[in-house]
Amino acid sequence: MDGILPYIILTLLTIFAFMFLTNRIRRRRRNQTRARLPPGSMGWPYIGETLQLYSQDPNVYFSTKQKRYGEIFKTNILGCPCVMLTSPEAARFVLVTQAHLFKPTYPKSKERLMGPFALFFHQGEYHVRLRKLVQRSLSLEALRNLVPHIEALALSAMKSWADGQVINTFKEMKKFSFEVGILTIFGHLEPRLREELKKNYRIVDAGYNSFPTCIPGTQYKKALLARKRLGKIISDIICERKKKKLDERDLLSVLLNWKGEGGEVLSNDHIADNIIGVLFAAQDTTASAMTWVVKYLHDEPKLLESVKAEQKAIHKFNGDNLPLSWDQTRNMRITHKVVLESLRMASIISFPFREAIADVEYKGFLIPKGWKAMPLFRNIHHNPEFFPEPQKFNPSRFEVAPKPNTLMPFGSGVHACPGNELAKLEILIMIHHLVTKFRWEVVGSKSGIQYDPFPLPLNGLPARCWRESST
Structure with a gap:
């Protein structure tokens, strides 16, 4: 036995040595094939490159990054490690084909103001269910019925634009889009409740992008208190609607009338959170888009004349008595191309926030779990490969449909904006009455841009308006 022991020990040592070397080789091969982080700079601790992004033109910031690092690069924005993706294929990967691997994410401070x-x-079953309900209230048939009501709101908004008066274009468009949001959600709401909603919503809106502190007197704290009041107002409206048993087609009625297979219904909190969420989504982005359309038309006199000719032909056909029809809004070919080009040029949503729920590999690069994956719509919209001379405002480029996943002003996939057709309808109706009833001149700087947080012409595009003497 003593003579065998050395051989046993030697054999075991040989086996252990073989296993150790084999594991090292496997580990080395695995490390060689394992996806690596994309190139890029993470900037300063915590703040990362947030200051660089928000202190310069995002077109310059993102295009510089892409030229230096390629179509995939890493950075740190708002304290979050991010992987930026600048190709249509990457956008489709994150937002469509592999959307289940990326969840939408927002700061908790903003979630508290909108409602959890x-x-x-959300994603998954709850998101699918609520999205279908929102889409039902914004179907093409529902929008067809809203055309005369949206037109009435546009005309009402313009009543205060006296001859020679300077208006803040963005603020005026924001008032209009808010009224359209109220109409879409509640139908014809009594004036007292509309004013209460408007007053408290303005406070919430003002605190939405403020520093999130609960110290009394701060904008964010005021916004939280106003959000509670909004919830109470909506709850009162829900109770009144239930008593009257009105059969309306607005979003509130759609949410109230939903019943699950087991007879479950949406609570008042569920309904209130989604109503406030839709109000948020419907306002600033649409108002910003309308403001940019006004600017681009002002800057392109020949194009403005073409849009005027198209809209005046419609106005002449209708006269002073007939309202716009749904079919007319669907056949504003020149104006529709102007809207698409404005959305491309302005790229109001530069990128969506998505968070990887697991380690994800894309084109040999790693998107670690917990990191943000952000398709850069702005880079795609301004890529000369898809849009020649991208800095030139040229609506005629949309005489041919753009390549798939190259124009995404409303996002893409399961989280794309469900109100995109409503937004375009609002813009078309507003343009119709603007160009047939007014002429305008931009006051002050004609080239500056501000970010609040969406890109806007400087100071909200102050403009002096005059009513046309004849149409």
């Missing part, structure tokens, strides 16, 4: 049940914060 808003569909924007």
Whole structure:
């Protein structure tokens, strides 16, 4: 036995040595094939490159990064490690084909103001259910019926634009889009409740992008208190609607009338959170888009004349008595191309926030679990490969449909904006009455841009308006 022991020990040592070397080789091969982080700079601790992004033109910031690092690069924005993706294929990967690997994500401070049940914060079955309900209230048939009501709101908004008066274009468009949002959600709401909603919503809106502190007197604290009041107002409207048993087609009625297979219904909190979420989504982005359309038309006199000719032909056909029809809004070919080009040029949503729920590999690069994956719509919209001379405002480029996943002003996939057709309808109706009833001149700087947080012409595009003497 003593003579065998050395051989046993030697054999075991040989086996252990073989296993050790084999594991090292496997580990080395695995490390060689394992996806690596994309190139890029993470900037300063915590703040990363947030200051660089928000202190310069995002077109310059993102295009510089892409030229230096390629179509995939890493950075740190708002304290979050991010992987930026600048190709249509990457956008489709994150937002469509592999959307289940990326969840929408928002700061908790913003979630508290909108409400945790808003569909924007969810994915899976709950998100699908709520999205279908929102889409039902914004179907093409529903929008067809809204055309005369939206037109009435546009005309009402313009009543205060006296001859020679300077208006803040963005603020005026924001008032209009808010009224359209109220109409879409509640139908014809009594004036007292509309004013209460408007007053408290303005406070919430003002605190939405403020520093999130609960110290009394701060904008954010005021916004939280106003959000509670908004919830109470909506709850009162829900109770009144239930008593009257009205059969309306607005979003509130759609949410109230939903019943699950087991007879479950949406609570008042679920309904309130989604109503406030839709109000948020419907306002600033649409108002910003309308403001950019006004600017681009002002800057392109020949194009403005073409749009005027198209809209005046419609106005002449209708006269002073007939309202716009749904079919007319669907056949504003020149104006529709102007809207698409404005959305491309302005790229109001530069990128969506998505968070990887697991380690994800894309084109040999790693998107670690917990990191943000952000398709850069702005880079795609301004890529000369898809849009020649991208800095030139040229609506005629949309005489041919753009390549798939190259124009995404409303996002893409399961989290794309469900109100995109409503937004375009609002813009078309507003343009119709603007160009047939007014002429305008931009006051002050004609080239500056501000970010609040969406890109806007400087100071909200102050403009002096005059009513046309004849149409």
